[in-house]
Amino acid sequence: MTLAVREAVSSELSNKRGEQVAADLAMGRQATISNALCTAFGQGSCTEFLSSRRLTSFRKNDVIYNVGDHDRVFFFIKSGFVKVGATTSSGSDVIYDLRRSGDVVGELCLTETERPDWAIALEKVETVAVPLYEIRQILAAKPAMMAAMIDVFGHTLKDAYGQINTLAADGTVRRLANVLSVLARKVGRQAGPMVEIPIYLTQEEIAQMVVARRERISTALNTLRRNGVVQYTTRGLLMVDQDKLEALSDLSFG
C-alpha cells in the first residue's frame, strides 16, 4: 500500500510526468485538460509546491468534503478515484463527475463560501490539500495557473451542459451509453479490443451518474452486454466497446 502511494507520488514529481501526459494525450483531450491544473502547479518554481506538502489521505467511502461545509480548500488528487456529486432535496444522490489522480476536487469553493457539492473517495485516495488563500496567492503569482484554472472550469462546464443535454433528450439506455462513453474516455485503459474502466462502480453509483433508478441500469447493462457493447461480471470491472458505444449515442433515429 505505502509502496503504491510512494510510487504514485514520485511519478507525479519526477520526469515520469512526460509519460503520463503522453498517455493522456493518447487517451484523449479530456484527460489532458484534467491534468492541466496539476501540471501548472508542478511547473518551474512550483515543483516543490505540492511535493513539500503533507498528504491528506482518505479511505474508501470517506467524505472529503460535504454539502454545506465552509472549508475553502482545493484537493489535488495524487492517487485514487473520487466521486463528486450532491444530494437532492428528495434524498437521492446525483454524481456529477469522477475525478482521478492529476485532477483537482473542490474547485467550486473558489466562488462559493459554502460547498454546494460533496466529494467522496471511491477507494483509498491520497490528496494534497491547499487552502483557498494559498491558491489565490499562486494564481496571482502565476498567470499560467490562472489559464489552467479557467481551462478546468471551462471543460467541466461543457461536460455539465452535456449532461443536461442528454438528460433532456435521451432515454435511459442512451444516457447510460453516454456515461460509459465519457467514463471510458476519461479514466479508461485500453485492454485489447475494448476499454477497461479501472475502478469498480456499483450499479447504484452508475445509476447516480446516469440519473435513473438502479433497476433500469441493471436491465440496460444487460441489454448492452447481450449486444456485445459491454462486458462485465458480478462485482467485476466494466469493459466497454467504444465504437459500439459511440454508434449507440449517435443514433438519431430511435
Added chain:
Amino acid sequence: MTLAVREAVSSELSNKRGEQVAADLAMGRQATISNALCTAFGQGSCTEFLSSRRLTSFRKNDVIYNVGDHDRVFFFIKSGFVKVGATTSSGSDVIYDLRRSGDVVGELCLTETERPDWAIALEKVETVAVPLYEIRQILAAKPAMMAAMIDVFGHTLKDAYGQINTLAADGTVRRLANVLSVLARKVGRQAGPMVEIPIYLTQEEIAQMVVARRERISTALNTLRRNGVVQYTTRGLLMVDQDKLEALSDLSFG
C-alpha cells in the same frame, strides 16, 4: 392527479418557513457577479476598451453564434436579453441560461474550438464582439480580468450543476418553480409585492428552460397562477412571488 398536484403545492406553500434568503442580497450578488467581467473590462486603462469599439447588434431571433461555429469571439452584452442553449440529437432545443446587459456570451470558446452551444437574441440586442486572441491579451495583461473570468465560469458551473440536480429530483412543477425563481433573481425587477420578469418568454421557451413539453408548462403555470404564485396574462410579462416560489422549489442550490 391534478388534485394531488394542487395539494402538494398548497402544502408546500402553507408551511413556508420564513427564511430570509434575502431576495435583495441574492439579487445583488448575482448581478454583481454577472457584471464582474464587464466591470473588470471597464476598469482603469481599459475604460475605453469597450466604449471605443463598434457595436454589433442583433434583431429578435437573430443567431449570435451557432452550434459548430468556429468563430472564437466573446460577446459583451450592452443591452437586451440573450438565450444560450443547444439543440439535442432529437431536434428539440434546451435553454441553459439567459444573459442580459452586463453579461458575456460565448465564453466557452475559450476552451473549445467549436461552439458546443448557440446564442440567440430574445429581442434587439447590442453587443461588443471581442475576438479570443484579444481576450487572451487582456487576460494576460490584467490579472483582475482573469479572476473575473474564473468567477463567471464558477458561477455558471454552479448553476449548471443546480440544473442537473433539479432535473434529477423534481417533477415538472418544481422544476418550473426553480426556473422561475432563478429567473426572478437574475433578471427580475421588484414590482410592488411581486417580482416582474422584464422579458417576454413564450411557454415554449420556458419549457426549454424547464426541460419539459410546452403543454406541461401550460398546466403547471396555471396551477401556480391559481395558487397565487405567479400572475400573467396571455402574451404578457410574468410576475412571480419570490417567497412562495422559494417555498415551493426549496432551492438546494440557491
Added chain:
DNA sequence: GATTGTCAGTTACCATTGTAACAACCTGGA
C-alpha cells in the same frame, strides 16, 4: 375585414420510468 401564423389551454392515449418487492448470489466478519 379576411387571412395567416403564433400562442395558450386542454384532452385522451400511450411509452417510459419510478416503486416496491423478492430471490439469488457473493463477501466479509463473527
Added chain:
DNA sequence: TCCAGGTTGTTACAATGGTAACTGACAATC
C-alpha cells in the same frame, strides 16, 4: 462455518410525462 449485509437480476403496478390532436384568442399583414 454460517450469517448478515450488500449487490445484482427481475417482475408487477403506479405515476409521470410525452404525443397528438384540436380549440380559441390574438396580432400582423394584406
